[in-house]
Amino acid sequence: MINMNNLNARNLIGNRVRQAxxxxxxxxxxxxxxxxxxxxxxxxxxxxxxxIEAKTRPVTDIELVAIADALGVSVLWLLNIE
Known part of the structure; x- marks a missing residue:
């Protein structure tokens, strides 16, 4: 699930990008x-x-969709919702 406690993170997908x-x-x-x-x-x-993987750079919605497609995973998986 999404960890809202880490307010210093600039994006939610860094760990999942590396994992994928x-x-x-x-x-x-x-x-x-x-x-x-x-x-x-x-x-x-x-x-x-x-x-992005270090969560120091924000990710736009267009980048999010492209990264998911490029890695063969869903946007929801990258966001750790699925």
Missing amino acids: RHKTKPKVTQTDLLARLAVRGIELEKTTISK
């Missing part, structure tokens, strides 16, 4: 994910995925 990248065979690197997002029209800086 690592559970695939072979693992999806941060660079792989950036390329998958670029194909979907989302151009991000090289360090953005690590910042």
Whole structure:
């Protein structure tokens, strides 16, 4: 479930992005994910995925949908609701 106690976090999906990248065979690197997002029209800086995973960068709704699609998971799963 969503932990509302961590008010310093800038997004809710950081841990799940890392988990989804690592559970695939072979693992999806941060660079792989950036390329998958670029194909979907989302151009991000090289360090953005690590910042998202560290919860120091907010994620837009469009990025959320693209990240879920690129990792083959649902938006609800990324948000830890499912």
